[in-house]
Amino acid sequence: MNSPPTFNLLHEPWIPVRPLNGGAVREVGLRELLLHARTYSRIDDPSPKETPPDALAPLTRRPAEYGGGWTSRPR
DSSP: OOOOOOOOTTTSOOEEEEETTOOOOEEEOHHHHHHTGGGEEEEOOOOTTOOHHHHHHHHHSOGGGGTOOOOOOOO
């Protein structure tokens, strides 16, 4: 039985970034993007229909903005 294909968004490269040093655009995973954000000048998505802020917006929004709410921590 074949297992379904998987793709780890944290570790697999999928976000195109442009380095500060002017190097070539390369793809990084979400973890590397966040850990090394200071070394990139921008997220460089060639698609004219999607801007990088649109692609990463869900990561920057609070749950309340999507109709949910922050859950309180157990005491």
